[in-house]
Amino acid sequence: MRRKQLATVPAGSGLKPIHGTGDPGVIEVLRFFRDPINTVARRRAQYGDITYINSFGLKFVIPLNADGCEAIAMNRQKAFANEPAWGFLIGPFFRRGIMLMDFEEHLHHRRIMQQAFGNTHLKGYLQDMQPMLAERVAHLPVGDDVRMLDEFKQITLDLALEIFLGLDLPRAEADRINKAFIDCVNAGLSIIRKNIPGTRWARGLTGRTVLEDFFHEHLRAKRATATPDLFSVLCHAQDEEGHTFTDEDVVNHMIFVLMAAHDTSTITLTTMAYYMARYPQWQERAREQSRNLPPEISYDTLDEFTILDRIMKESLRLNSPVPGLPRQAKEDTEICGHHIPKGTYVAAIGMVNHHNPALWADPERFDPDRFTTERAEDKVHRYAWMPFGGGVHKCIGLYFAQMEIKTIMHNLLLRYEWSVPEDYRWELDNSTLPVPKDRLPVRLRAL
Numbered sequence: 065m066r067r068k069q070l071a072t073v074p075a076g077s078g079l080k081p082i083h084g085t086g087d088p089g090v091i092e093v094l095r096f097f098r099d100p101i102n103t104v105a106r107r108r109a110q111y112g113d114i115t116y117i118n119s120f121g122l123k124f125v126i127p128l129n130a131d132g133c134e135a136i137a138m139n140r141q142k143a144f145a146n147e148p149a150w151g152f153l154i155g156p157f158f159r160r161g162i163m164l165m166d167f168e169e170h171l172h173h174r175r176i177m178q179q180a181f182g183n184t185h186l187k188g189y190l191q192d193m194q195p196m197l198a199e200r201v202a203h204l205p206v207g208d209d210v211r212m213l214d215e216f217k218q219i220t221l222d223l224a225l226e227i228f229l230g231l232d233l234p235r236a237e238a239d240r241i242n243k244a245f246i247d248c249v250n251a252g253l254s255i256i257r258k259n260i261p262g263t264r265w266a267r268g269l270t271g272r273t274v275l276e277d278f279f280h281e282h283l284r285a286k287r288a289t290a291t292p293d294l295f296s297v298l299c300h301a302q303d304e305e306g307h308t309f310t311d312e313d314v315v316n317h318m319i320f321v322l323m324a325a326h327d328t329s330t331i332t333l334t335t336m337a338y339y340m341a342r343y344p345q346w347q348e349r350a351r352e353q354s355r356n357l358p359p360e361i362s363y364d365t366l367d368e369f370t371i372l373d374r375i376m377k378e379s380l381r382l383n384s385p386v387p388g389l390p391r392q393a394k395e396d397t398e399i400c401g402h403h404i405p406k407g408t409y410v411a412a413i414g415m416v417n418h419h420n421p422a423l424w425a426d427p428e429r430f431d432p433d434r435f436t437t438e439r440a441e442d443k444v445h446r447y448a449w450m451p452f453g454g455g456v457h458k459c460i461g462l463y464f465a466q467m468e469i470k471t472i473m474h475n476l477l478l479r480y481e482w483s484v485p486e487d488y489r490w491e492l493d494n495s496t497l498p499v500p501k502d503r504l505p506v507r508l509r510a511l
């Protein structure tokens with residue numbers, strides 16, 4: 065590997081330089097997509113605890129240890145901003161979403177949005193999603209080739225329409241909105257990043273307009289009456305000083321939250337299904353616990369699903385749906401004593417820690433018991449386990465995600481058994497968010 069320095073370190077600063085290969089972006093990105101775990105391990109062996117890679121025409125500094133990830137996520141000097149980094153990746157489709165805001169403005173919006181994710185509303189969402197999810201799981205197709213990724217995607221989309229939007233849309237309208245939404249998601253992750261007709265990017269821009277029109281159209285009715293769905297809750301949410309969202313804010317936040325909630329939950333469910341198929345003893349342990357708990361999950365019994373909880377944590381460790389937290393340095397700063405010039409892009413990448421043998425015993429092994437209170441491997445460092453990020457932008461929907469995932473899995477375990485051939489190993493497509501290339505085919509059998 066070639067060795068190049070990111071930038072000249074100011075004389076007398078006492079800071080250290082950052083090295084990378086200097087290889088062209090395409091090579092770097094392909095290398096990472098193909099084999100992220102070994103690429104990181106090789107980089108660590110060659111460059112130590114921090115490196116940079118060329119990606120999408122930009123240089124990204126990547127810490128290869130937990131302290132460096134913490135420095136980015138906690139952002140104690142307020143030197144790193146979200147908007148220019150996330151904006152570059154997904155800005156045209158998810159602009160003015162809360163994750164693309166910074167500092168004072170972000171805090172202001174977060175305080176209002178927090179109301180929609182407090183205990184009272186969460187209980188309401190859970191109550192509403194319970195029958196709907198039970199019904200959807202009950203109607204899964206059984207057979208020898210059920211693609212779990214597709215099934216979970218559909219369930220979580222339907223959930224978004226019902227629980228987030230609270231609208232009883234005719235099927236054709238629901239499909240139109242789903243399509244617009246999926247076009248936005250795919251566009252943000254596309255390699256060709258120009259508005260050329262027929263490309264993912266162009267479809268994403270059209271999708272964004274469709275979604276904006278759709279939410280504006282329904283806004284007045286949502287403002288008029290308070291209903292338990294997220295759309296209505298955001299229309300009426302207030303912080304302690306009585307600040308509320310404008311119409312534009314509600315539309316932008318709805319579009320963003322739909323995205324933030326969807327693929328993340330789908331990927332987690334698919335990863336859990338994969339590992340429970342590969343390790344049927346874990347599927348059986350989780351099923352046994354589900355059978356000993358009430359068929360309906362309530363907010364107060366969520367914590368009793370300890371086995372599902374561990375399986376979920378371990379699945380999130382091994383395959384994090386949001387691969388990284390990208391930021392841009394707004395001023396000259398440092399990470400763990402390394403010089404970061406103003407304008408540099410940086411990213412805290414979860415898998416750097418999640419697969420680090422210095423933090424986890426036998427990290428490639430599926431071993432949910434590493435999260436028991438006795439072993440608590442995740443507690444070895446605050447950022448050893450970071451699938452929900454950290455700092456002020458930490459996932460606001462993590463409890464929501466947990467409720468949704470446990471409800472779906474609980475129903476699945478009670479109704480079905482699923483398996484993959486003994487020698488089956490999934491292959492991930494890391495070019496977008498990490499999903500199995502074959503969409504996880506399983507043999508699904510009703511119990």
Ligand code: HEM
Pocket residue numbers: 162163164174321324325326328329332384385386388389390450451452453454456457458459460461462464465
């Ligand atoms: C297992 C599922 C999920 C995972 C792994 C996940 C992961 C993340 C991560 C890593 C971030 C931080 C990104 C950054 O700092 O750059 C984040 C932020 C966010 N997530 Fe989640 N998420 C999940 C589910 C959800 C759900 C279900 C919702 C909504 C119902 C949601 C809403 C949000 C929002 C609004 C933000 C931005 C918060 C802010 O910037 O203040 N997420 N999520």
